Amino acid sequence: MNVRVRFAKYGAVKFIGHLDVLRYFQKAVRRAGLKIAYSQGFHPHQIMSFASPLGVGITSEGEYMDMELTAEDTPQEIVDALNSAMVEGFTVLSARILPEPENGRKRETAMSLVTAADYLVTVKESDSFLGTKSLEELNEAWARFYGQESISVVKKVKKSNTETNVDLKPFLYGAVAGMEASLPPVEKHSDSKEYYEVPEIPDFAAEYKDTCAEKGLFSVLLRVSAGSADNIKPELVMEAFARFLGCEETEALKFRIHRLDMYTGENPELKRL
């Protein structure tokens, strides 16, 4: 039986890198007493995969992990078992039993399915560029920035160590400034025999939002292309915005990034993972 689990990563554990998160979950599954399937061969490993690595320093409430279990637990049992094995900073939010693939078709993992992600980006007070500008000025500028026909950025290509110009605009599915803003909703999975979600999902970004509200700092919600093909990092969008406003030293930019969720499907017809 294949299960897709959604979890949050917040607080101090945002400093744990992706490979260590993987190791953490390998051990957590064992602590939880879940019967996970192992691969064949002399070095069996747990059948488990993650949708998309989260950068160090970024928090999230939209992380997805697929795993294969050999027992028929209910989604609620899976969520409860995993949460009994978590430490502060990791919370399992939902579990969904995945339908078996149609005859002859290969199973699609969250990793191969993910196409888009939502982020909340909030500027820090210590940011010596965006942090010093007025909220009104930035909100107004954001509308102009996002209204452009194309948003050209320089992207470094790691392999060849060269730089290319990329137009971000086609990969920006939504971008709205301000706390009151929202992105088009994506329909949720409903509770059923196959799906369970914890009754109350806390606001993991509350601290970020509170700081913004208190100090009058700029924030923006982004919906960007994600996954193996055109993965857009929110930092890239923010840097483009700062350059749009005349900033040259993008190293001086300081913001907090919080991943809200990840989706599959083709924008705007996005579906939950």
Place this chain on the structure above:
Amino acid sequence: MSSTVAFTRKLALSDEILMAVDKPARYIGGEVNMVRKNPREVDIRFCMCFPDVYEVGMSHLGIQILYDMFNRREDTYCERVYSPWPDMDKILREQQIPLFALESQEPLKEFDFLGITLQYEMCYTNILQILDLAGIPLHATDRTEEDPIVIGGGPCAYNPEPLADFFDFFYLGEGETVYNEILDKYKEHKAKGGSRREFLEIVADIEGMYVPQFYDVTYNEDGTLASFTPNNAHAKKTIRKQVEMELSDTYYPEKPLVPFIRAIQDRVVLEIQRGCIRGCRFCQAGMLYRPIRERNVEFLKDLATKMLRSTGHEEISLSSLSSSDYSCLKELVYYLIDTFQNDGVNISLPSLRIDAFALDVMNKVQDITKSSLTFAPEAGSQRMRDVINKGLTEDVILAGATEAFKGGWNKVKLYFMLGLPGEQEADIKAIAELSNSIAKVYYDTIPKSERKGKVQITTSTSFFVPKPFTPFQWVRMATAEEFMEARKVLSGAIKEQLNAKSIKYNWHDTDVTMLEGVFARGDRRCAALIEGAYKDGCLFDSWSEYFRNDIWMKQFEKTGLSLEFYTSRERDKDELLPWDFIDAGISRNFLYREYEKSKQGVVTPNCRKGCAGCGAAQFHGGVCYEPRNEAGESIGNDVLIPDC
């Protein structure tokens, strides 16, 4: 309405700092099974320290045992600290951020105790780093009522003298024994508002505790110790090592900490016994932890189950100095295999003698094509193995290798020491010959059609460092030049072997070894070397990329101390040694007898074959009290462990 998330721990460092350093997880705590308490609601705050980087320190069993033991007390919160890596060290200094404990993220200075484990000599500058970054005066006598009490323990505490200036007291013995008494008395003392000095006097009254400032040392003109005398009425003339005799009914963590980043030991560690019966004359652990005491197999099975469940680790390692000597090893190992192998749990058995049982176990739990066999003959010739009392013969090694090669292995690791007492060129060359013989066994045993390439023999040598409380505590250590020469001889001899192409040779650095030699048998004057080296920039000396021999050598010039005095000098039988005030449970006479026997190449049978009268019987337990036949041989440990 959604609720907000409560962050219960505030980090000591900003996001900017943590994003700027390598492996920020070293500094955030919050690991699986970390103990949470409100520091404001306890009487005693204890910070445990392993003075090396997090990944090394988190792998140490002793701290896990004490962490669990202290935190079982409601009145105590035990936290941890490790050496900040040089990148973090720099930031903490530049921004004047006081060193903090991982749990509460609060400065060390606010603690009642800082307990530092001393596992190897080359971590000594790291100890000063910890004190310095914490804002605690380096010298114990400069500390005030505001400073934590700094305690040292672990194997290097058996010659605490080079560190004497920096510690308030040393704990000599096993942590399970008197720590509770110390904490009880501290609590009482604190409630009364007693002074630091009064508390140290209370500590000095407790068996096994050594308060260096309560002793005066004088030296002879030739630099040797003239006297070592208490200057305080509470200070004992002899400090007696404390030993836990009930190892099946004592503290052991059922929920060990699991780090987020991969530690050196990324597995459950199950200590099956403490001590060793073998009596290798170079081995300090084999002498210090006498007598051997086995843990009950049912106790171990229960612990293994609990620890695997609470950690989620996929591997369990059985820890001891010589696993094969554990009476119920088969029962324990087959139980672990039967119970956990279906859950993908791997079992690792270091220090296992290679025999049919070992090969069967390895066959079940390891990938033959990837794993290697390990032998530690320690010396190449039988003559030299008799000198060091290493009861491993060439026949046993070759027979083990033959069976292993037949079983499909083709990688062998061999460990030797160079510079052993009385070493001749022939002994060095014998290392090459033994390596060659093992390779030859492979080519003789395995037909060409069945070979998967060449056999891979990895021969590694370390340089012998004489240690306190061993029969070689009097011996002259080889000089760096002699070590280099021995290495050259061996390197050349290996190249001359018929199977030279199947043998890879690795060796250790001599410079670090020489300093180890100094601090292993050093006296109080050596503190100036450590302090000088630290102040001139030495840190992480056990990491070759940070080791600065030039700075160390400058300290000898500055202080006028001689490296050779501490290393390459044979001590007289009656010389007062810096650690002679410690009673480690084994008599000086026994050690000297063993030294004499080594010179004659006479072996001493292991503790189960016959009692050599080392003195450990005074602890009333362990192998010393196993029933024996008329010949004096142990007839099994059926008192402690029935039915196996």
